[in-house]
Amino acid sequence: MPDLNENTFRITAPCTAMEESELVNEIRKGNDAAMHELVIRNQQAVARVLKAMLGDTPQAEDVGQETFIRFWSNIGAYRHEAKVSTYLTRIAINLAINESRRQKRRYEIERPFDQRTNGYSQTTSHNGAHSTDDAEHLQAALSQLESNQRAVIVLRMLHGYSTRETADLLGIPSGTVLSRLSRALDKLKIILLKLDEV
């Protein structure tokens, strides 16, 4: 039983040499050091997905935490059929799609009506895209895509999953992945050009 006065994590015995399946088994037994090691090994992959989906924002980090907590609380459901990173990516992408829909709804409610009619320029300024930095440009451009298109771009182009794997992760046919990718890339190109002009 954990000590009720102890509410911060301390590493007792590091699990750096363990294989992925061993780590998962150790987590099932309640080994916190194994969970810590799993987070360290996979956090960059999750960060790439979430920061591309949600931007370099505190929300991305919160959703990242939520991703690992969901994995930990549903560890019993993990059957070693896919790699842990794939499983985590699936959780992260679903949480990110939900979060970006929530953000969009919140933004639509909070934004005054006259700004809603002003479309593109208002959205870019909202996202702070006037900087000349390429990464910021790209992030601003990505944020203008539909969350479904963004998910395809992130998984297929950024994460390097195959078309088939991307389709499986998102639960859509491969043809839909290709068509969404095509539309998203066209839109991205236009947005990036406009941002360059700004």
Add this chain to the structure above:
Amino acid sequence: MKKLNESFLIRALLHELDENEIKSLNQPDLNSDPIHQKLKDWKQVVSFFKQKETDFSPSFAVNVMNSIQQIKLQKVRNQQIYRSLVRISFSMAAAAVLLLLFVIWQENSFSIDGFLGINNLGSDDFSSLLADY
């Protein structure tokens, strides 16, 4: 036709074309084609992604573990509250049973009035009890 071209292009970008398709893509007379220009544009967009390296803050893993620790503690606290409630309800049930047995032993019978301790009161006594209030 437009859809077919786009699918072809996107597969070219993703290196998913078969040998024949690669040959058709590399035909010199097609080099000025707008399709090739589009492919070039897309490759430019993709190169943006490849340059991007990201990670969470250095304390991310520890923050996750602290949140997990908090959830564990919350679970333990909830279990303790549940156990305390069970203990209290069992004690109350045991006390009620003892009282019941005591009443039966004293009265040699059982009635609700006896259980509540008002079986020996007359109706007048009962009214006078309430009269003070």
